[in-house]
Amino acid sequence: xxxxxxxxxxxxxEVFRLLGEPNRLRIVLACLEVxxxxxxxxxxxxxxxxxTSHHLRLLRTARILRAVRNGRHVAYAIDDDHVRxxxxxxxxxxxxxHDHAHHTHNHAEEEPEP
Amino acid sequence: xxxxxxxxxxxxxEVFRLLGEPNRLRIVLACLEVxxxxxxxxxxxxxxxxxTSHHLRLLRTARILRAVRNGRHVAYAIDDDHVRxxxxxxxxxxxxxHDHAHHTHNHAEEEPEP
DNA sequence: TCAACACATGAACACGCGCTCATGTGTTGC
DNA sequence: GCAACACATGAGCGCGTGTTCATGTGTTGA
Numbered sequence: 001x002x003x004x005x006x007x008x009x010x011x012x013x014e015v016f017r018l019l020g021e022p023n024r025l026r027i028v029l030a031c032l033e034v035x036x037x038x039x040x041x042x043x044x045x046x047x048x049x050x051x052t053s054h055h056l057r058l059l060r061t062a063r064i065l066r067a068v069r070n071g072r073h074v075a076y077a078i079d080d081d082h083v084r085x086x087x088x089x090x091x092x093x094x095x096x097x098h099d100h101a102h103h104t105h106n107h108a109e110e111e112p113e114p
Numbered sequence: 115x116x117x118x119x120x121x122x123x124x125x126x127x128e129v130f131r132l133l134g135e136p137n138r139l140r141i142v143l144a145c146l147e148v149x150x151x152x153x154x155x156x157x158x159x160x161x162x163x164x165x166t167s168h169h170l171r172l173l174r175t176a177r178i179l180r181a182v183r184n185g186r187h188v189a190y191a192i193d194d195d196h197v198r199x200x201x202x203x204x205x206x207x208x209x210x211x212h213d214h215a216h217h218t219h220n221h222a223e224e225e226p227e228p
Numbered sequence: 229t230c231a232a233c234a235c236a237t238g239a240a241c242a243c244g245c246g247c248t249c250a251t252g253t254g255t256t257g258c
Numbered sequence: 259g260c261a262a263c264a265c266a267t268g269a270g271c272g273c274g275t276g277t278t279c280a281t282g283t284g285t286t287g288a
Contacts, residue, residue: 004143008208010136017134021276022120022127029118038235051277053236072234072285082207086200093196094122135246152265165247167266186255186264 015083018062023047024055028078031065032087035075129197132176137161138169142192145179146201149189 004012019025026045030036036044042052056076059065066079078084118126133139140159144150150158156166170190173179180193192198 004205004208006136006140009140009143012204012208013134013136013139015134016130016139020127020129020131020134022124023276025127025130026120026123029123048278049235050237050279054276057236069235069284074235082204086203089200089203090126090196091118094118094126137246162248163265164249164267167264168247171266183254183265188265 014062015064018058018064023051024059027052027055028059028064028083029087029091031076031078032084032091035068035077037073037075039073041076128176129178132172132178137165138173141166141169142173142178142197143201143205145190145192146198149182149191151187151189153187155190
């Protein structure tokens with residue numbers, strides 16, 4: 001396992017930091033499968049329009065979400081496949097029965113459980 | 115894909131929040147493969163003994179790390195297989211060549227809004 | 229063009245968080 | 259016992275951040 005540069009660590013930490021705020025995490029989760037407009041997100045999560053937009057700005061600047069204008073509406077979707085992978089992994093683990101035997105999509109060699 | 119309860123979301127967010135601080139993330143990464151004592155961590159990362167211990171306390175309370183006393187020393191290791199997976203995944207993605215063409219589940223074709 | 233809609237942005241405040249300094253707790257060797 | 263070591267914890271400070279309120283920008287329909 002190679003080491004990461006402090007810059008890489010900082011980048012990863014920044015993504016984690018943004019996902020570490022419950023409202024922002026819920027926003028990203030709401031965009032996990034399908035695009036969502038700002039209004040939809042705010043209403044679904046019970047957040048004010050302003051707060052929703054502020055959070056979306058941070059997520060967009062960090063390249064976690066991507067905004068697409070469609071008429072009056074602006075739809076947001078996840079723009080980082082890796083983040084999507086991590087979150088789907090999280091959701092899968094939390095919704096599946098509580099056993100720790102799982103596999104990731106990459107070549108992580110895992111030791112069989114005794 | 116099932117929805118998460120707000121409690122589950124809060125738990126996930128808490129883990130992300132803790133990993134979202136660069137020094138804490140580096141601490142956890144230092145414990146990714148092998149156990150590390152507090153002194154080793156502090157020296158390796160250039161952190162004061164107090165700061166190292168404070169961060170370790172948060173990580174231990176959140177069940178991300180686990181502490182094992184060995185004589186005068188206390189060794190920390192990752193206590194959450196899921197966190198270890200996520201981090202290994204992260205490291206793998208960052209150390210591999212920077213192409214975005216890894217496979218997610220392939221039902222993500224998006225259609226414009228009606 | 230003008231009003232209404234949908235979203236973005238700036239300012240300001242309250243609270244939390246990372247950090248340091250000092251002190252406390254537990255362990256080994258003499 | 260006590261001194262030295264390794265780590266934990268409490269107090270306090272300064273700065274960042276989540277939130278709200280107000281205002282600005284862009285778009286559609288009449």
